[in-house]
Amino acid sequence: MRNHGFHGPLEGELAGRVWRDDETPLARMVERYASRPDADSPLMLDGRRRAERADAEGVVLAGAPAAARPAIRGILALGRQRLHLRGVAKRSMLQGFDGIRAAARRLADLRGLGDDVFYLTLDELRAGSQADPGVIRERQAQRAHYELLTLPVAFSGTPEPIRIADVAPAVVGTVEGIGVSGGVAEGIARVVTDPTFGDVEDGEVLIAPTTS
Secondary structure, eight states, X not given: OTTTTTOSTTTTSXXXXXXXXXXXXXXXXXXXXXXXXXXXXXXXXXXXXXXXXXXXXXXXXXXXXXXXXXXXXXXXXXXXXXXXXXXXXXXXXXXXXXXXXXXXXXXXXXXXXXXXXXXXOHHHHHHOSOOOHHHHHHHHHHHHHHXXXXXXXXXXXXXXXXXXXXXXXXXXXXXXOOOOSSSOOOOOXXXXXXXXXXXXXXXXXXXXXXXX
Protein backbone atom coordinates (compact mmCIF):
# COMPACT_ATOMS: atom_id res chain seq x y z
CA MET A 1 0.00 0.00 0.00
CA ARG A 2 2.86 2.37 0.85
CA ASN A 3 4.57 1.86 -2.52
CA HIS A 4 1.60 1.28 -4.83
CA GLY A 5 -1.42 2.79 -3.06
CA PHE A 6 -1.86 5.41 -5.79
CA HIS A 7 -3.18 2.72 -8.16
CA GLY A 8 -6.81 1.72 -8.36
CA PRO A 9 -10.07 2.43 -10.22
CA LEU A 10 -10.06 5.85 -11.92
CA GLU A 11 -6.47 6.37 -10.74
CA GLY A 12 -5.97 9.13 -13.32
CA GLU A 13 -8.79 11.22 -11.85
CA LEU A 14 -8.16 13.34 -8.77
CA ALA A 15 -11.60 12.56 -7.33
CA GLY A 16 -11.12 8.82 -7.84
CA ARG A 17 -10.78 6.50 -4.84
CA VAL A 18 -7.54 4.60 -5.27
CA TRP A 19 -6.29 1.71 -3.14
CA ARG A 20 -5.01 4.11 -0.49
CA ASP A 21 -8.58 5.42 -0.05
CA ASP A 22 -10.37 2.09 -0.41
CA GLU A 23 -8.32 -1.09 -0.14
CA THR A 24 -11.23 -3.43 -1.01
CA PRO A 25 -10.18 -4.02 -4.66
CA LEU A 26 -6.56 -4.59 -3.60
CA ALA A 27 -7.51 -7.04 -0.84
CA ARG A 28 -9.66 -8.94 -3.33
CA MET A 29 -6.78 -9.08 -5.80
CA VAL A 30 -4.28 -10.27 -3.17
CA GLU A 31 -6.70 -12.98 -2.02
CA ARG A 32 -7.14 -14.16 -5.61
CA TYR A 33 -3.38 -14.26 -6.26
CA ALA A 34 -2.81 -16.17 -3.01
CA SER A 35 -5.18 -18.90 -4.14
CA ARG A 36 -3.29 -19.54 -7.39
CA PRO A 37 -0.54 -22.17 -7.78
CA ASP A 38 3.12 -21.19 -7.59
CA ALA A 39 3.44 -21.82 -11.35
CA ASP A 40 1.28 -18.71 -11.90
CA SER A 41 3.65 -16.48 -9.93
CA PRO A 42 4.29 -13.21 -11.83
CA LEU A 43 7.99 -13.55 -10.97
CA MET A 44 8.17 -17.02 -12.50
CA LEU A 45 6.21 -15.85 -15.54
CA ASP A 46 8.61 -12.91 -15.94
CA GLY A 47 11.57 -15.30 -15.84
CA ARG A 48 10.04 -17.51 -18.54
CA ARG A 49 9.35 -14.50 -20.75
CA ARG A 50 12.91 -13.24 -20.36
CA ALA A 51 14.19 -16.62 -21.53
CA GLU A 52 11.75 -16.62 -24.46
CA ARG A 53 12.85 -13.10 -25.41
CA ALA A 54 16.52 -14.14 -25.38
CA ASP A 55 15.72 -17.13 -27.62
CA ALA A 56 13.75 -14.92 -30.03
CA GLU A 57 16.59 -12.40 -30.21
CA GLY A 58 18.97 -15.25 -31.01
CA VAL A 59 16.76 -16.35 -33.90
CA VAL A 60 16.63 -12.78 -35.28
CA LEU A 61 20.41 -12.37 -35.07
CA ALA A 62 21.08 -15.77 -36.61
CA GLY A 63 18.89 -14.91 -39.60
CA ALA A 64 20.50 -11.52 -40.22
CA PRO A 65 23.59 -10.80 -42.32
CA ALA A 66 26.74 -10.68 -40.21
CA ALA A 67 27.34 -7.02 -41.11
CA ALA A 68 23.89 -6.03 -39.76
CA ARG A 69 24.12 -7.86 -36.45
CA PRO A 70 25.90 -5.11 -34.44
CA ALA A 71 23.17 -2.60 -35.38
CA ILE A 72 20.43 -5.11 -34.57
CA ARG A 73 22.01 -5.82 -31.17
CA GLY A 74 22.04 -2.09 -30.50
CA ILE A 75 18.37 -1.70 -31.43
CA LEU A 76 17.37 -4.64 -29.26
CA ALA A 77 19.36 -3.21 -26.34
CA LEU A 78 17.64 0.17 -26.75
CA GLY A 79 14.28 -1.58 -26.73
CA ARG A 80 15.07 -3.40 -23.48
CA GLN A 81 16.28 -0.17 -21.93
CA ARG A 82 13.58 2.25 -23.05
CA LEU A 83 10.28 0.56 -23.92
CA HIS A 84 9.36 0.26 -20.23
CA LEU A 85 9.84 4.01 -19.69
CA ARG A 86 6.26 4.61 -20.84
CA GLY A 87 5.16 2.87 -17.65
CA VAL A 88 7.66 4.88 -15.60
CA ALA A 89 6.25 8.15 -16.96
CA LYS A 90 2.69 7.08 -16.17
CA ARG A 91 3.70 6.02 -12.66
CA SER A 92 5.35 9.40 -12.05
CA MET A 93 2.22 11.22 -13.21
CA LEU A 94 0.01 9.10 -10.94
CA GLN A 95 2.32 9.73 -7.97
CA GLY A 96 1.93 13.46 -8.58
CA PHE A 97 -1.85 13.05 -8.71
CA ASP A 98 -1.66 11.08 -5.46
CA GLY A 99 0.00 13.99 -3.67
CA ILE A 100 -2.58 16.46 -4.99
CA ARG A 101 -5.43 14.10 -4.09
CA ALA A 102 -4.12 13.63 -0.56
CA ALA A 103 -3.75 17.39 -0.06
CA ALA A 104 -7.26 18.00 -1.38
CA ARG A 105 -8.79 15.36 0.89
CA ARG A 106 -6.92 16.75 3.90
CA LEU A 107 -8.19 20.24 3.11
CA ALA A 108 -11.69 18.81 2.70
CA ASP A 109 -11.46 17.24 6.17
CA LEU A 110 -10.31 20.51 7.73
CA ARG A 111 -13.11 22.53 6.13
CA GLY A 112 -15.86 19.91 6.13
CA LEU A 113 -16.13 19.82 2.34
CA GLY A 114 -16.05 16.08 1.66
CA ASP A 115 -15.87 15.21 -2.04
CA ASP A 116 -17.19 18.71 -2.84
CA VAL A 117 -13.55 19.82 -2.66
CA PHE A 118 -13.05 18.43 -6.17
CA TYR A 119 -15.67 20.80 -7.59
CA LEU A 120 -13.77 23.92 -6.53
CA THR A 121 -10.89 25.70 -8.24
CA LEU A 122 -7.57 26.33 -6.55
CA ASP A 123 -8.34 30.05 -6.27
CA GLU A 124 -11.69 29.28 -4.62
CA LEU A 125 -10.01 27.01 -2.11
CA ARG A 126 -7.31 29.58 -1.38
CA ALA A 127 -9.92 32.28 -0.76
CA GLY A 128 -10.80 30.51 2.49
CA SER A 129 -14.41 31.69 2.43
CA GLN A 130 -17.38 29.36 2.63
CA ALA A 131 -17.84 27.44 -0.63
CA ASP A 132 -20.90 28.45 -2.64
CA PRO A 133 -23.28 25.42 -2.60
CA GLY A 134 -24.92 26.69 -5.79
CA VAL A 135 -21.63 26.63 -7.69
CA ILE A 136 -20.88 23.13 -6.45
CA ARG A 137 -24.34 21.85 -7.46
CA GLU A 138 -23.99 23.42 -10.90
CA ARG A 139 -20.64 21.70 -11.47
CA GLN A 140 -21.97 18.39 -10.20
CA ALA A 141 -24.83 18.67 -12.69
CA GLN A 142 -22.32 19.49 -15.43
CA ARG A 143 -20.35 16.35 -14.60
CA ALA A 144 -23.51 14.23 -14.56
CA HIS A 145 -24.35 15.60 -18.03
CA TYR A 146 -20.88 14.79 -19.38
CA GLU A 147 -21.20 11.23 -18.09
CA LEU A 148 -24.15 10.75 -20.45
CA LEU A 149 -21.93 11.55 -23.46
CA THR A 150 -19.33 9.66 -25.43
CA LEU A 151 -17.12 10.49 -28.41
CA PRO A 152 -17.12 8.89 -31.86
CA VAL A 153 -14.52 6.20 -32.45
CA ALA A 154 -13.15 8.09 -35.49
CA PHE A 155 -13.31 11.81 -36.14
CA SER A 156 -11.48 14.70 -37.83
CA GLY A 157 -10.99 18.00 -36.04
CA THR A 158 -13.07 18.63 -32.92
CA PRO A 159 -15.35 15.63 -32.25
CA GLU A 160 -19.08 16.07 -31.73
CA PRO A 161 -20.20 14.41 -28.46
CA ILE A 162 -22.84 11.69 -28.78
CA ARG A 163 -25.46 10.81 -26.19
CA ILE A 164 -24.69 7.28 -25.00
CA ALA A 165 -28.43 6.50 -25.01
CA ASP A 166 -28.52 7.26 -28.76
CA VAL A 167 -25.78 4.77 -29.62
CA ALA A 168 -27.54 1.65 -30.84
CA PRO A 169 -25.87 -1.54 -29.62
CA ALA A 170 -24.50 -3.64 -32.45
CA VAL A 171 -26.00 -7.11 -32.73
CA VAL A 172 -23.33 -9.33 -34.25
CA GLY A 173 -22.30 -12.93 -34.13
CA THR A 174 -18.61 -12.09 -33.75
CA VAL A 175 -16.97 -9.41 -31.62
CA GLU A 176 -13.73 -8.16 -33.15
CA GLY A 177 -11.01 -6.40 -31.20
CA ILE A 178 -7.39 -6.48 -30.10
CA GLY A 179 -6.30 -9.44 -28.03
CA VAL A 180 -3.90 -8.47 -25.24
CA SER A 181 -2.94 -11.99 -24.21
CA GLY A 182 -1.11 -14.61 -26.23
CA GLY A 183 -2.62 -17.88 -27.41
CA VAL A 184 -6.21 -18.99 -27.80
CA ALA A 185 -8.78 -19.05 -24.99
CA GLU A 186 -12.41 -20.06 -24.72
CA GLY A 187 -14.80 -19.08 -21.97
CA ILE A 188 -17.70 -16.92 -20.84
CA ALA A 189 -17.34 -13.34 -22.12
CA ARG A 190 -17.55 -10.60 -19.48
CA VAL A 191 -18.18 -7.10 -20.86
CA VAL A 192 -16.84 -4.39 -18.53
CA THR A 193 -17.51 -0.68 -19.10
CA ASP A 194 -16.81 0.59 -15.57
CA PRO A 195 -13.32 0.33 -13.99
CA THR A 196 -14.93 -0.15 -10.58
CA PHE A 197 -16.46 -3.47 -11.67
CA GLY A 198 -16.60 -6.47 -9.36
CA ASP A 199 -14.76 -9.73 -9.80
CA VAL A 200 -14.02 -11.23 -13.18
CA GLU A 201 -14.05 -14.97 -12.61
CA ASP A 202 -11.13 -17.18 -13.57
CA GLY A 203 -11.45 -18.43 -17.13
CA GLU A 204 -13.68 -15.58 -18.30
CA VAL A 205 -12.79 -13.54 -21.39
CA LEU A 206 -12.63 -9.84 -20.53
CA ILE A 207 -14.08 -7.39 -23.10
CA ALA A 208 -13.56 -3.69 -22.38
CA PRO A 209 -13.37 -0.41 -24.32
CA THR A 210 -9.94 0.27 -22.78
CA THR A 211 -7.59 -1.53 -20.39
CA SER A 212 -4.70 -0.57 -18.14
